[in-house]
Amino acid sequence: MLIELENIRHIYQMDDPVVALDGVDLEIERGEFIGLIGHTGSGKSTLVQLLNGLLKPSEGRILFEGRDINSQEVELKEIRRRVGLVFQYPEHQLFEETVAKDIAFGPKNAGLADEEIDKRVREALDLVGLDYESFKDRSPFNLSGGQQRRIAIAGVLALKPEVLILDEPMAGLDPAGRRKLLELLRHLHRNLEMTIILISHRMEEIARLASRVVVMDRGKIILEGRPAEVFNERERLKDIDLDLPVVTDILKKLKEKGLKVRTDVFALEDARNEILTALEKQSQFRESRPC
Amino acid sequence: MLTDITIGQHIPGSSIIHRMDPRVKILITLLMITILFFIDTFTGFFLFLLLVVIILLTAKLPIKRVLRGLKPVFFLVILTLFLHLFLTRGGEVIWQWRFLRIEEAGVFTGFFMVSRILLLIMFTSILTLTTSPLELTDGIEYLLKPLARFGLPAGELAMMMTIALRFIPTLLEEAEKIMKAQKARGADFESGNIIQRAKALVPLLVPLFISAFRRADELALAMESRCYSGGTSRTRLHELKLKSTDVYLFLLAAVLAVAISFF
Numbered sequence: 355m356l357i358e359l360e361n362i363r364h365i366y367q368m369d370d371p372v373v374a375l376d377g378v379d380l381e382i383e384r385g386e387f388i389g390l391i392g393h394t395g396s397g398k399s400t401l402v403q404l405l406n407g408l409l410k411p412s413e414g415r416i417l418f419e420g421r422d423i424n425s426q427e428v429e430l431k432e433i434r435r436r437v438g439l440v441f442q443y444p445e446h447q448l449f450e451e452t453v454a455k456d457i458a459f460g461p462k463n464a465g466l467a468d469e470e471i472d473k474r475v476r477e478a479l480d481l482v483g484l485d486y487e488s489f490k491d492r493s494p495f496n497l498s499g500g501q502q503r504r505i506a507i508a509g510v511l512a513l514k515p516e517v518l519i520l521d522e523p524m525a526g527l528d529p530a531g532r533r534k535l536l537e538l539l540r541h542l543h544r545n546l547e548m549t550i551i552l553i554s555h556r557m558e559e560i561a562r563l564a565s566r567v568v569v570m571d572r573g574k575i576i577l578e579g580r581p582a583e584v585f586n587e588r589e590r591l592k593d594i595d596l597d598l599p600v601v602t603d604i605l606k607k608l609k610e611k612g613l614k615v616r617t618d619v620f621a622l623e624d625a626r627n628e629i630l631t632a633l634e635k636q637s638q639f640r641e642s643r644p645c
Numbered sequence: 646m647l648t649d650i651t652i653g654q655h656i657p658g659s660s661i662i663h664r665m666d667p668r669v670k671i672l673i674t675l676l677m678i679t680i681l682f683f684i685d686t687f688t689g690f691f692l693f694l695l696l697v698v699i700i701l702l703t704a705k706l707p708i709k710r711v712l713r714g715l716k717p718v719f720f721l722v723i724l725t726l727f728l729h730l731f732l733t734r735g736g737e738v739i740w741q742w743r744f745l746r747i748e749e750a751g752v753f754t755g756f757f758m759v760s761r762i763l764l765l766i767m768f769t770s771i772l773t774l775t776t777s778p779l780e781l782t783d784g785i786e787y788l789l790k791p792l793a794r795f796g797l798p799a800g801e802l803a804m805m806m807t808i809a810l811r812f813i814p815t816l817l818e819e820a821e822k823i824m825k826a827q828k829a830r831g832a833d834f835e836s837g838n839i840i841q842r843a844k845a846l847v848p849l850l851v852p853l854f855i856s857a858f859r860r861a862d863e864l865a866l867a868m869e870s871r872c873y874s875g876g877t878s879r880t881r882l883h884e885l886k887l888k889s890t891d892v893y894l895f896l897l898a899a900v901l902a903v904a905i906s907f908f
Contacts, residue, residue, distance in 0.1 A: 408825050431831055439829040446819075447826040449851035459848065463831030495855070509830060 355420070356517065356549060357382040357405060357437075362414035364400050364573075374400040375411070376573035382551070384516075387543045389564030389581070390553045391596060396570040398553045399442075402519045405551075406430075406437040435464050438515030442522050444506035445499065453479075453497075453505050454490035460513040471512075478508035481542070483534060500531040507538075517549040518542060524554060532559075539563060557599040561585060561620035569596070582618030601625045608632075654714075654814075655777050662704035662775045666891040667784030673898040674772045680902045681765055689908040690760045696901060697767050704775050714770045715763060722759050729755030778810040787885060801875045808864070816857060823852045 357380075364375040375397045382388060390398050403409040404416055407423050407430040415422050423433050441447070450456035454475050461471040479486045482504035489497075494505050507523065520539070524532045536559060542548045543563070554560050560567055560581065567584040569577035571594045577584055585591070585602045598606070605617045605625060615632045619625050657663070662670075677693075684690060701708060715722075729751050736749025773781070786803035793799050824834060827848045834845050 403825065406829060408828060431833075434829055434831055439826075441822065441826045441829070444826065446856055447823055447830075447848075447852055449848045459827075459832070460830035463833070513830065 355381055356384045356418070358415075358417040358420075359401075359404075360415045360417070362401075362404065362411045362416065364397075364404065364409065365412045373573055375404075378414075378573070378575055380568065380575060382517075382549065384549055385543075385547055386549055387539075387563055387565045388551045389560030389567045390551060390570065391555070391557070391560055391567065392570035393595060395572075397573040398570055399521055401570070402439060402521060402551060402553065405517070405519060406434045406439050408434075408439070431464075435460075435513050436515055437517045437519065438510040438513050440507055440510050440518070440520045440523055442525060444510070444523070445494075445502035447509075448494040448502060448506055451493060452491050453484075453494050454486075456494050456505060457509045457512050460509055464513060474512045474514065475508075478512040479505075481511055482508045482538060484508070500527055503527065503531070504535075507535075511542075515548070517551065519551040519553075521553045522555065523552070524556065524559065536563065557585070557597055558601065558620065561599040561602065569594075581620060586617070605629070654774065656706060656710070656774050657777070658705055658775065660704045660775070661890070661894075662700060662771070665775075665894060666885060666887055667776050667780040668787055668885060669887070669891045669895050670772055670776055671781075671784045671788060673895060674769060676898060676902050677768050678765060680906050681761060681768070683906045684761075684908070686908050687757075687760070689905055690757075690764065692905050692908060693764055694760075696905070697764065697771070700771055704771065706771070706774055711767060711770055711774070714774075715766060718762065718766055722762055725758050725762065726755045729758060778807055782807040782810070783881070783883075783885060798875070800879060804875065812857075812860070815860070816853065819856055820849065820853055823849055 359378055359380040362375050362378040363373070366372040366374055378397070378401065380401075390401070392398050400409065404411055407416075410424050416424065418428075418433055418437070421428050423430070448456050450459065457475045457478050458471050461474050466474070475490070476486045479489060484501065484504060489501075489505075494502055497505065503523070507520075510518070523535055523539075527535065539550060539552065540563060543550050550563075552560065552563065564581055566578065567581050568575055569584060569591070576594070577587060577590060585598050588598055588606065591598065597603070599620055601620055601622060602617055605615050605619070605628070608615050608629065609617060613629070613632050613636065615628050619628050681693065684693060701711060730747050731745060731751065733751035733754045734748055735751075736753075738746060738748055739752065740747040776784070782803040785806065786799050789797060789799035789802065824832075828834070832845060832848055834842070834849070837845065
């Protein structure tokens with residue numbers, strides 16, 4: 355087991371303390387792609403900040419490869435290198451004069467040699483689909499929002515984390531930017547075998563990418579399982595005001611009307627094919643019936 | 646950690662202190678601060694502390710919160726104490742070790758200064774804790790108005806202050822967020838010597854400034870699109886009106902101030 359959360363409680367100490375997490379147990383295996391969904395204030399962001407030691411739980415333990423990350427013998431720096439965290443609007447953290455320097459910030463803090471840093475900057479830029487030669491010397495502040503976002507993500511990727519956590523990475527991107535980012539995440543997961551935890555409000559994205567969906571509400575995990583299983587619980591999701599992916603919604607409604615379609619496909623293409631074959635079958639069935 | 650700062654934090658309430666006219670509160674605060682510098686005995690400080698406690702109780706302010714507000718000056722207080730302990734000469738030698746020496750006058754002035762700083766901050770925090778930033782700037786604007794004759798843009802200054810106060814919590818939140826993001830990339834804000842620490846702040850300060858400028862730009866646009874224009878022609882929703890209790894309380898404060906300064 356890569357990461358284990360044991361009965362985590364987290365309380366923000368303020369004038370009136372806020373319980374952000376209230377008894378969370380979660381196990382994450384290497385190579386999983388976890389989609390974390392839930393309402394604003396449900397504890398998602400707190401949860402992911404616990405995973406790389408930015409926050410310490412008020413109660414409970416977090417184990418990384420079996421070691422408690424908040425114990426004395428574990429270096430938090432090491433955990434943070436291996437568990438990369440991309441915050442919401444990560445472009446707000448850019449600060450260096452050039453793109454290359456900004457991406458090099460993480461590897462430099464990790465104490466890598468110059469050639470290695472240079473190599474990683476190239477690789478990271480390549481991953482996010484920006485040309486090294488034409489971007490390395492530009493100021494990150496003169497780039498478009500979408501490009502800035504990709505530079506910021508490259509800054510985390512340059513650490514070569516084993517686990518990559520992204521807190522609403524698509525927020526505020528245009529459709530093309532979102533698609534590119536989705537492709538990147540899929541590539542990181544499938545081809546580079548990264549473990550990925552994605553927080554998103556867009557059910558479509560979660561449904562298509564995640565191998566497991568975790569639903570949070572008021573500091574608790576209330577539902578988890580494969581996307582098809584979780585999105586089957588329409589009523590429970592409705593109770594906490596979460597929508598189904600549009601595709602699932604349509605398929606379910608068709609099924610209720612009597613069309614025999616599967617409801618566990620999430621890609622638009624697949625759904626279209628599913629509906630077409632179902633319609634075909636139905637009409638065949640009708641034709642074969644003696645009038 | 647950053648959220649400990651109590652400047653600009655306001656605890657709403659309905660006590661007599663809360664309902665006082667902000668102008669009177671500001672004047673009383675100025676008066677009391679002045680008196681604080683005239684006090685030259687510990688009896689005086691004690692009476693002043695008593696007064697502070699009485700006000701805190703009448704305003705029903707959480708004492709804990711006020712004490713927490715003193716945390717940011719803790720370093721200054723300790724530094725002041727030590728400088729006076731070891732450097733102020735006079736009176737009997739109380740303690741000596743090699744070149745370090747504490748003399749009577751040092752102990753006296755040390756604690757004296759510390760009491761002064763602490764009381765000063767406690768009294769001013771009563772003002773900011775019981776007065777909303779809006780009332781506060783209204784009061785300041787009103788008090789500065791006579792200076793408009795000499796070309797002082799009182800209204801604009803007040804607006805600037807309102808905005809500054811309003812954005813302190815926002816910027817603190819932002820700073821904490823950026824700090825976390827850089828920590829996630831392995832930044833280290835907590836170790837190293839002074840120069841290393843100052844350097845480590847660059848990845849925090851640059852994005853913070855950029856976002857502050859961005860916010861300022863957006864705010865200016867939002868204000869202009871709602872037809873804000875400064876100047877004296879602005880009217881206000883809540884006119885400040887002096888009540889008789891305000892006058893009595895001011896007189897009471899003046900009498901107390903004079904009385905305390907005699908000790």
